Amino acid sequence: MTRKKQIILPIVILLVGAVIFFALSSMKKPPEEKPKVDNTPIVAVEEISVAPLTLTVESYGVVTPKYEIELVAQVSGQIVELSEKFVRGGFVTKGQILARIDPSDYQAALIDAQATLASATASLQEEVARGKVAEEEWKRIQNASPTALSLRKPQLAQEKARVKAAKASVLRAERNLERTYLKAPFDAMIESRHIGLGAFVATGSNIGKMLGTETAEIRLPVADNQLQFLVNQGEAATVNLEGDFSGQKQVWQANIARSEGVIDDTSRMSYLVAEVVDPYGLKTTSDVIPLRFGSYVNAKVLGKELAMATSVPRHLVNKDRVALLNKDSTLKFVDIEIVSQDGANVIVANGLKTGDRMIISALDYPIDGMKLSLAGEDVDLPEADVNEDAQIASVKD
Known part of the structure; x- marks a missing residue:
């Protein structure tokens, strides 16, 4: 009996252990499968549009009058009349009387000069008559030739000189009388x-200072290497001026009138001078935003025309190459020809065409031909196991 127990007990224990093992095995959950992920870099693109483009050169300057003068008195005297428009900020027209100096003394001087002229004219006429009498008397004398003095020619010349001096005095008196009127020269x-x-x-x-309103000037500094983008070094080029008026941005159009022809010793810049006709709009009936003297403006000088070109952000260019996304979703580097720089962008003349998709995302290690995914497109996940972390490129805002 004891021997049977020794044989049966281990068998029972094994059976019970097997039952417990299978019970526990049936309760164990199978391991969860990890979702399959794609580690293809995701990028954003911008479609290229190529079209005719006008190059521009940017500059800046301050609006000044082309002509400005200090008005001075040409005669002395007391101010007896002032125009209501002869005030700071007043607009006056050419020939308008601004002020008048007391003319009494100058009117008297003119009368005196006219009287002197009349006396000199009478003396001249009298001397002419005397000369004729002397000539007639010498005709009756046959044995001698008359001299210039006997014919009173020196006396005649003296009277003529007196008449000329008297006429000059009259002109001077008339001019001084006219100068009692202080007039606007333009x-x-x-x-x-x-x-x-x-x-x-x-x-x-x-007397005062006047600023001509017919034409305004703006001196525009331009780097010497930027002149190559302008036609004829900018001569007669159109300029768009941008500035503020009453707290709002405004644009005015000007034209390059001339180049100063020298390089400034301090700034090492060339200067182009732009002109704006009638900057205050005084000669037009339509509502014109005035371009005030002293205003600071930014300028864009229109230059050469490019048949086909486009603008590309400068930070996307690396060694004169940009990255494109091919139709098969692979990366491709293309060489470009940069013509000029326009602020944060560069102007590209060759290397790109309309419809090209330029990658605007930042890639850690871009390689020509690498597989990419376009942001917003569904991606087929690979069947093979892949790393859990997907590489995603940051997308430019």
């Missing part, structure tokens, strides 16, 4: 006035 805006009604001014006294 269409202008008054920048300052230094006299008042009743003030006494001496010859040469500063």
